[in-house]
Amino acid sequence: MRSSVVGVVVAVATLTVATACISRSGSNSSQAFQPARTSDGKPDLNGIWQALNTANFDIQAHAARPALAMMPAAPRSGVAGLVRATHVELPHPSVRLLGAVGGVPAGESVVEGGEIPYQPWAVAKKKENAEHWLERDPEIKCYMPGVPRATYMPFPFQILQGTDKIVMAYEFAGASRTIHLDKVPDSPAPTWMGWSRGRWDGDSLVVEVTDFNEETWFDRAGNFHSDQLHVTERYTPTSADHLLYEATIEDSKVFTRPWKIRMPLYRRLESGNKLLEYKCVEFVEELMYGQLGVVDPATGQKNK
Amino acid sequence: MNARHTVPPLALAAAVAALGATAIGIAVATAASQNPTNAQPGATSSWTQAKTPWGDPDLQGVWRYEATIPLERPARFEGRESLTDEEVKESQRRENEQAEQRLAGAEGAAVGRRSVAESPIRGNEYNSFWQDHGRPRQVYRQTSLVIDPKDGRLPYTPDAKKAEARATARYGVGPYESYLDPDTGERCLTDGVTALMWQGPNGGHNRIVQSPGYVTILHEEYLDRRIIPTDGRGHGSIRQWFGDAVGKWEGSTFVVDTINFIDRTNYEWASVFTRPSETLHIVERFTRTGADSMEYRITVQDPTTFEKPWTAVIPISRLSDATQIYEYACHEGNYAMTNLLAGGRADAAKRSR
Numbered sequence: 001m002r003s004s005v006v007g008v009v010v011a012v013a014t015l016t017v018a019t020a021c022i023s024r025s026g027s028n029s030s031q032a033f034q035p036a037r038t039s040d041g042k043p044d045l046n047g048i049w050q051a052l053n054t055a056n057f058d059i060q061a062h063a064a065r066p067a068l069a070m071m072p073a074a075p076r077s078g079v080a081g082l083v084r085a086t087h088v089e090l091p092h093p094s095v096r097l098l099g100a101v102g103g104v105p106a107g108e109s110v111v112e113g114g115e116i117p118y119q120p121w122a123v124a125k126k127k128e129n130a131e132h133w134l135e136r137d138p139e140i141k142c143y144m145p146g147v148p149r150a151t152y153m154p155f156p157f158q159i160l161q162g163t164d165k166i167v168m169a170y171e172f173a174g175a176s177r178t179i180h181l182d183k184v185p186d187s188p189a190p191t192w193m194g195w196s197r198g199r200w201d202g203d204s205l206v207v208e209v210t211d212f213n214e215e216t217w218f219d220r221a222g223n224f225h226s227d228q229l230h231v232t233e234r235y236t237p238t239s240a241d242h243l244l245y246e247a248t249i250e251d252s253k254v255f256t257r258p259w260k261i262r263m264p265l266y267r268r269l270e271s272g273n274k275l276l277e278y279k280c281v282e283f284v285e286e287l288m289y290g291q292l293g294v295v296d297p298a299t300g301q302k303n304k
Numbered sequence: 305m306n307a308r309h310t311v312p313p314l315a316l317a318a319a320v321a322a323l324g325a326t327a328i329g330i331a332v333a334t335a336a337s338q339n340p341t342n343a344q345p346g347a348t349s350s351w352t353q354a355k356t357p358w359g360d361p362d363l364q365g366v367w368r369y370e371a372t373i374p375l376e377r378p379a380r381f382e383g384r385e386s387l388t389d390e391e392v393k394e395s396q397r398r399e400n401e402q403a404e405q406r407l408a409g410a411e412g413a414a415v416g417r418r419s420v421a422e423s424p425i426r427g428n429e430y431n432s433f434w435q436d437h438g439r440p441r442q443v444y445r446q447t448s449l450v451i452d453p454k455d456g457r458l459p460y461t462p463d464a465k466k467a468e469a470r471a472t473a474r475y476g477v478g479p480y481e482s483y484l485d486p487d488t489g490e491r492c493l494t495d496g497v498t499a500l501m502w503q504g505p506n507g508g509h510n511r512i513v514q515s516p517g518y519v520t521i522l523h524e525e526y527l528d529r530r531i532i533p534t535d536g537r538g539h540g541s542i543r544q545w546f547g548d549a550v551g552k553w554e555g556s557t558f559v560v561d562t563i564n565f566i567d568r569t570n571y572e573w574a575s576v577f578t579r580p581s582e583t584l585h586i587v588e589r590f591t592r593t594g595a596d597s598m599e600y601r602i603t604v605q606d607p608t609t610f611e612k613p614w615t616a617v618i619p620i621s622r623l624s625d626a627t628q629i630y631e632y633a634c635h636e637g638n639y640a641m642t643n644l645l646a647g648g649r650a651d652a653a654k655r656s657r
Contacts, residue, residue, distance in 0.1 A: 038516070039357040046515055143636045144527075158531060160520050162364065162513040163357060167520050169531055176522055176529050178511065184628060191631040215636070272537055277544040281492055281635045282568065285483045292645040293482035294652045303649075 035203055035237035038161060043203045043237055045159045045166075048268040048275060051152035051245070054107030056139075058221035059261060061114060064106040067091035067098070068220055069134045094134060110152070112260040116223060122254045129222025137220055141288060142280035144175045144192035146216025147209050147231050148247040148261060156268050158275045159235075166198060166205070171278050179207055187211035190227055207233040226253035241267040351594045353556045358516045360534070361556040363590055366627040367510045367598060367620045369502035372399060372441045375616065377448035377456025385456070386445040396443040403440035442621070449502070449616040464609040480648035483641060488569050491641070492634035494526050497546055497562065497586060498602050502618050510620075511629045519551055519558060524629045532560055539563055547580065558590040581608040596622040 035043040054062070069092035095102045118126060129136055139145060145153055155171040166179040179198040187195035187210070194209035209231040217224050234246040243265040250258045290296045296303050354362040372395065381387075387395065448456030460468060480486060489495045495503060500523040501510060509524040517535040532551040540548045543566035551560045565580035589601040598620050605613040 046517075144631075144633065160513060160515040160518055160531065162515050165364075165511075165513050167513050167515075167522065169520070169529060174527060174529060176527060178513070178522065178629065185626070188630070192633055192636060193631060272540070274533065274540065275531055276542060277546060279493060279545055285491065289483035289641055289645060292642060292649075293480070293485075294645075294648050295481045297482045297484055 033238055036240070040163060042161070042200055043205070044161065045205060045235060045237065045243065046161045048156045048158045048273050049243060049265040050156040050268055051263055051265055053110060053152060053263055054105050055110045055152040055261070055263060056149065056154055056219055057104050057107060059110050059219045059223055060116065060221070061109040062104070062107055062221070065089075065104045067095050067102045068104060069095050092134070110261045110263045112262060115259075117256040117259055119254060119256055122224075126222050126224060129217070129224055131222075133220060133222060136222070138216055139172075139220065140284070142173050142284045143215065144173055145170070146192055146212065147177070147194050147196075148233065148245075148249075149216060149218055150175060150177075150193070151233075151245055151247075151265070152263060155278060156273075156275060168196075169275055171275050173278065173280055179205075192216055194229075194231065201234075204234050204236040207231075207235075209233065224254070225249070225251045228253045235265075238264070241269065353592055356514050360514060360553060361558070361592070362514065363512045363519070363558060363592060363598070364514055365512060365625070366623045366629065367501075367512065368508050368623055369600075369618060370439070370442050370621045371446075371619050372443050373446050373449050373619075375449045376458055377450065381447040382455075384447055385451070385454075387443075387447060392443050392445060396440070399440045399443060442619075444619060446617070446619075449618050450614055451617050452615040453612070459611045459614055461609060461611050478648060479651065480644050481652070483645065485648075486641070486644060489526070490644070492526060492638050493569075494528050494545055496580065497530070498588065498604075500525055500528055501600055501620065509623070509627065509629050519560075522629055524632050526634055527632050534558075543582065545580075547584070547586070554589075556591060560586075560588040560590075562586045562588070581606055583608045593619075598622065 038044045038046075057068075070089040071092045073088040073090050090096075091098075091102065116126075134140065139149075139153075144150075150157065150168075150170045150172065153170070153172045157168060157170040160167040160169060164180075164182040166181065168177045168179060170176065175193055177193050177196050179196045181198050181200075184197070189211070190213040191211055192213060192215060195211040196207050196209050198205055198207045200206070210229075212225070212227055212229040212231075214225065214227045214229075228251045230250040232248040232250075234244075236244045236246075238244050244262065245265050246260060246262040248258055248260045249255070286298050290298050291303050294302060356362050356364075450456045450458060453459055475487070478485070483491065494500070500508070502508070503525065511522040511524075513520045513522065517533060519532045519534060521530045521532070523529065528546070530546060530549060532549045534551040534553065536552070537550060539550055539561075541564070542548065543564045545566060545568065547562040547566075548564040549560050549562040551558060553559070563585050565582060565584045567581055584604070584606040586605075587603045589599075589603075591599045591601070593599050600618040600620050601615065602618070603613055603615045604610065
């Protein structure tokens with residue numbers, strides 16, 4: 001008797017898990033899940049969301065390593081006859097004091113198929129970017145993160161869904177985007193966060209993002225784009241507390257074909273949760289300007 | 305109102321030099337704006353307050369301060385709360401004339417003064433290119449934005465008054481020894497909560513977007529943003545540049561109560577708006593008075609700076625639906641900071657010779 005009850009429970013549970021797996025397995029999952037609606041009948045995407053992955057370190061698959069900035073170890077000298085078998089890299093002195101805090105966690109690729117279809121010249125540029133990460137990554141200088149990177153920074157963002165405008169408010173650097181659901185003219189100039197036009201496609205919010213400058217990156221690994229970047233984002237509710245985020249990347253100056261990233265976004269469920277300030281401009285002033293003035297505030301000494 | 309509230313020169317110049325987006329954007333936006341209302345606030349009688357689909361009063365759109373009213377009452381209007389009909393007429397005639405001069409590219413006109421000589425800031429011409437006054441500014445009867453105290457003056461404590469005087473004397477003069485010395489605007493941080501709403505010419509476009517339980521204000525300037533909950537929650541405990549704001553609806557009026565400011569401005573010359581003390585408490589009341597007009601009323605309480613609370617009534621205008629907020633990439637293009645510090649070093653070298 002008892003064992004048959006357990007059997008039924010297990011069977012139901014298995015079925016539930018199987019159904020859940022199916023419903024989360026692709027962008028068609030919205031057919032299975034009926035999202036809450038706003039008062040004008042659109043899927044309700046309001047809330048504070050966050051990616052939980054390592055894409056901001058590297059959107060491609062990557063092993064764990066000791067630091068973001070590395071340098072080759074000095075050639076070994078000493079014990080005669082000992083030959084080092086492999087090339088060794090160590091944390092760069094500028095980040096060494098962080099120890100394990102400064103390490104890079106491993107992560108799977110968020111790029112569909114794993115490969116980014118760079119043109120040959122761009123492969124070299126990406127490698128160079130990675131080698132000069134400390135000087136080049138715009139995140140270090142608190143510059144606006146661009147799209148899609150803003151979505152998977154290790155900070156929450158809030159969707160505020162108005163009727164003909166949707167605000168996407170990012171905690172990092174206080175960056176914001178207005179998604180225009182109504183008709184608007186073209187952007188008059190290139191931008192960091194792009195010019196976003198949105199539409200509803202079934203239960204998905206689809207956003208065409210254009211008019212980028214070439215200053216932003218995709219991650220801390222030096223993945224980059226040009227001012228021809230065109231991002232098509234798709235936000236699809238897959239449960240009350242999950243969105244599927246997909247972004248198709250097109251840039252004929254840098255890539256040989258369009259490519260795509262995808263990841264779940266998770267609702268921040270803490271009660272009374274709110275987006276807080278991360279006005280990081282003041283955090284980077286010493287780095288950017290400390291040695292340019294008459295006096296360096298960090299040392300109190302006159303600059304040379 | 306101190307000149308620096310309307311003309312922070314360096315950061316804005318940097319922003320526009322970097323992108324051009326702000327200047328171009330505003331020019332497009334204001335050209336598309338129509339029908340300057342030179343009337344008193346209150347506007348059309350046939351107007352009724354629209355509601356959002358979820359039933360809140362609808363304040364959405366792009367808003368901007370376009371009036372000529374100074375924050376504090378000028379000495380020449382001492383004892384008078386209102387202008388006469390003749391004064392309003394003459395003042396509006398001058399504003400219209402000046403707008404024409406701006407369109408014609410007359411020198412000085414672009415910065416909202418009748419000539420370069422009238423400007424309180426040296427290097428005015430340099431600053432003028434990013435300023436945009438759009439259509440003619442609107443003349444109201446009010447002789448000061450401050451309506452309480454009755455004398456139209458900010459009730460500074462004696463110490464705060466001295467600090468304000470020192471700050472004013474130093475603005476645009478220096479010395480600039482490090483990046484901590486320019487004001488918060490020049491550092492691309494902020495010009496402060498309320499000032500953003502009424503700094504018309506400095507990219508003072510503000511888009512209000514509403515969603516259930518929230519009113520969001522996107523300020524073009526500094527990309528600043530306020531996400532104000534209206535879900536009945538109380539204040540949080542975290543101090544921020546923009547404090548902790550909670551909102552509620554009182555009839556058609558949106559009331560915002562903000563405390564928990566943090567003072568990280570480093571410098572005395574920051575004004576009351578950009579140097580909030582930790583005792584600052586601001587109550588803002590947004591009330592639409594017509595299709596294209598809103599009364600923005602602020603009551604400021606701060607025993608550290610003021611002897612008593614004061615209230616200002618600020619008329620703001622709704623711009624046409626075509627108006628957009630553009631990306632104000634101030635920090636990303638703050639070349640002026642580098643140049644300012646190089647100038648500071650050159651000055652120091654000269655002094656030591």
